Amino acid sequence: MKHLRFASLLSQTPARRRYEVGLPRYLTYLVTFTCNARCIMCDSWKKTVAG
Amino acid sequence: MPEIERIFRQLPRLDMVRLSGGEPFARTDLLDIAHLAQTHLRPLRLHITTNGFLTDRIVKFCEARRRDVPLQLLLSVDGLEAKHNEVRGRTNAWATATATLKALAPRRQELNLTLGVNQTIVDAAGAEQYRGLNDFLKPLGIRHHVVMAYDASATYSLQREVDLAPKAIGDFTTFGSFQREAVTKLWDEVERDVAEWPWLERLAKRYYIRGIRNRVLRGEGEPNPRCVALNAHLRLLPNGDVPTCQFNTKVVGNLRRQSFAEVWASQAAATQRAWVRQCPGCWAECEVLPNAIYTGDLWRALAPSPGRPKVPARRASPPVPGPAPSA
């Protein structure tokens, strides 16, 4: 299964390089902006929109 | 939760699902989200980045989750105790994060879990703590990742729909100030330590290091992979919005109100894809690695050839510029 996915990943790279639109394979989901830290380099905790 | 399930049901099978935030464990239903992701998206790996403060909740999550998909848990630790607490703005940041690491480290196999630490270098003092933190992590067998803090990200901006992407190839503004010797020393050390990593992780980390060195020390954008934002890489915000990328939060649709097919085929998505195409390229690891993997630039990096058209070398600017902190 892993090998099949890797093969399809490789086969899609030329199209991705040409910016041809394909389906997503990688999801980054920010489940909330709420945060219990107060980091100096990140404003997430200041955002009022809760998830 | 039914809304999240409805969204996930429409998405194709994915290679990787990254849950991040904010603090993802601030959500008491994170376990349900992880189960839905594993069921409907069937990723090869689930990844969670956390500040590690909520030790009990994190351990319980690891115990209760379905273990058929490996979990990559990345805890953010930005220095030794005093420095980390200062960066995170909490006096117990170190105590809680290290308690989480110590609780999970001996149970990695049982929990089908890999454990890493991400040190975000905010300033010269943070860079100086690399070795100390590495010495702390080594006996626990925990891999030590390092990234350089950038000055601003659209995703965490207080403004809505903002474009903070680099305006020229090779642009990278660090959050704090550094002398170039300190930057060189840091990455030399990291590069030496990375030599012991398995080859794929080593390749990926060296790719990141090459790009950050070139940008911060020389103002050069190499490597500079083509970008897969709104293509292989989908971002989803807490309210269902689909932004363009980490540095441009122009929204192309909302998956709570629209179907995935509608958003993906929309004029707004097409417009933003055209914008992505002409973007000079950023250097945040969370964008760079999908870009490098899905365009094949990571493999091309084995041979010396840049991803985008040859990059004009820009003037070096010693010492490395450090703007006023943005937060």
Ligand SMILES: C[S@@+](CC[C@H](N)C(=O)[O-])C[C@H]1O[C@@H](n2cnc3c(N)ncnc32)[C@H](O)[C@@H]1O
């Ligand atoms: C935004 S946080 C979200 C997850 C969780 N709250 C945490 O801190 O691990 C994801 C990662 O981004 C890093 N980060 C925060 N601000 C950054 C900046 N200005 N530049 C680069 N990385 C940053 C954090 O240290 C953390 O490792």
Ligand code: SF4
């Ligand atoms: S980096 Fe941002 S999201 Fe993560 S702990 Fe700090 S303030 Fe919270």
Ligand code: SF4
């Ligand atoms: S390279 Fe891609 S992810 Fe980075 S700023 Fe440009 S469009 Fe956004």
